[in-house]
Amino acid sequence: MNFAQALERLLPVVDTVHERWVHDRDIMLQNHSSNAEAPVITCTKGCGACCHFPIIPATAGEAFVLLARLLADGRTVEELHLQFMAYARRYLEWSVRQGSLPLTDSSQTLFLKEKLPCPLFVRTPETGALGGHCGVFQYRPQICDFYHSLDSPQLCLMKKPHGSFADISERGHGTLDELQRSEREIFGRSAIGHLPLLLAALLTDEGMKTFLTVVEPDTSVENAQDIEDFGLYVSLLGALGYAWGDGDWASLAKAQAEVL
Ligand code: SF4
Numbered sequence: 001m002n003f004a005q006a007l008e009r010l011l012p013v014v015d016t017v018h019e020r021w022v023h024d025r026d027i028m029l030q031n032h033s034s035n036a037e038a039p040v041i042t043c044t045k046g047c048g049a050c051c052h053f054p055i056i057p058a059t060a061g062e063a064f065v066l067l068a069r070l071l072a073d074g075r076t077v078e079e080l081h082l083q084f085m086a087y088a089r090r091y092l093e094w095s096v097r098q099g100s101l102p103l104t105d106s107s108q109t110l111f112l113k114e115k116l117p118c119p120l121f122v123r124t125p126e127t128g129a130l131g132g133h134c135g136v137f138q139y140r141p142q143i144c145d146f147y148h149s150l151d152s153p154q155l156c157l158m159k160k161p162h163g164s165f166a167d168i169s170e171r172g173h174g175t176l177d178e179l180q181r182s183e184r185e186i187f188g189r190s191a192i193g194h195l196p197l198l199l200a201a202l203l204t205d206e207g208m209k210t211f212l213t214v215v216e217p218d219t220s221v222e223n224a225q226d227i228e229d230f231g232l233y234v235s236l237l238g239a240l241g242y243a244w245g246d247g248d249w250a251s252l253a254k255a256q257a258e259v260l
């Protein structure tokens with residue numbers, strides 16, 4: 001598949017999922033605000049701690065559509081490549097030093113000390129140490145729309161658990177499932193990964209070629225779809241020069257145990 005064909009297939013998918021989400025989100029927010037006893041969302045404009053998280057989960061298809069929109073807005077491949085590779089280099093050098101990607105709770109907390117924001121984040125220091133706003137607010141991926149807190153932003157700053165509305169979170173995660181299902185129908189696979197790394201990888205020839213390759217999962221193999229999805233993310237990391245290793249397997253197992 002080529003870039004234009006992929007965009008023609010993916011754009012309506014991303015937009016439709018988002019439009020349905022916005023409709024449902026607004027109803028859920030209305031319900032919560034009409035309940036005087038319900039907690040309130042504490043996220044405010046200028047609070048950018050979550051834009052510094054080491055995992056901003058987006059689908060590869062979302063990253064592709066976002067990239068296409070940045071290019072349509074007049075950004076060039078060269079400048080975006082510079083911007084995202086600078087981030088990826090720092091992120092992956094940190095990972096090599098630590099022995100794995102920041103997958104576990106403790107390594108994510110440690111990563112936050114780097115104060116490395118998403119490359120699409122616009123810093124406004126007057127709003128605090130990690131203050132700023134999203135530079136692509138109207139195009140931001142689903143996670144950046146549905147992630148929220150009902151507690152002090154200080155908890156986010158420390159990467160500690162915080163309250164959120166269960167219905168909004170559940171519906172939000174459902175949008176990622178919807179996107180993945182559609183992407184699998186188009187490409188045979190769909191990776192979820194860290195948004196800035198996905199974008200950096202798509203800005204390399206190898207990464208874009210990998211993303212546009214249509215595969216057919218071998219259904220006779222157990223977990224064939226999971227293997228294809230995961231393989232896509234590992235290949236995209238490979239396009240950035242990062243080799244998934246034993247340390248990453250160990251961290252992934254630990255991270256999975258943490259959420260169970
Ligand atoms: S989720 Fe946390 S860090 Fe993100 S805007 Fe809300 S309070 Fe701030």
Ligand code: SF4
Binds near residue numbers: 050122136141144
């Ligand atoms: S896309 Fe925007 S909202 Fe999402 S992490 Fe990046 S800067 Fe923050």
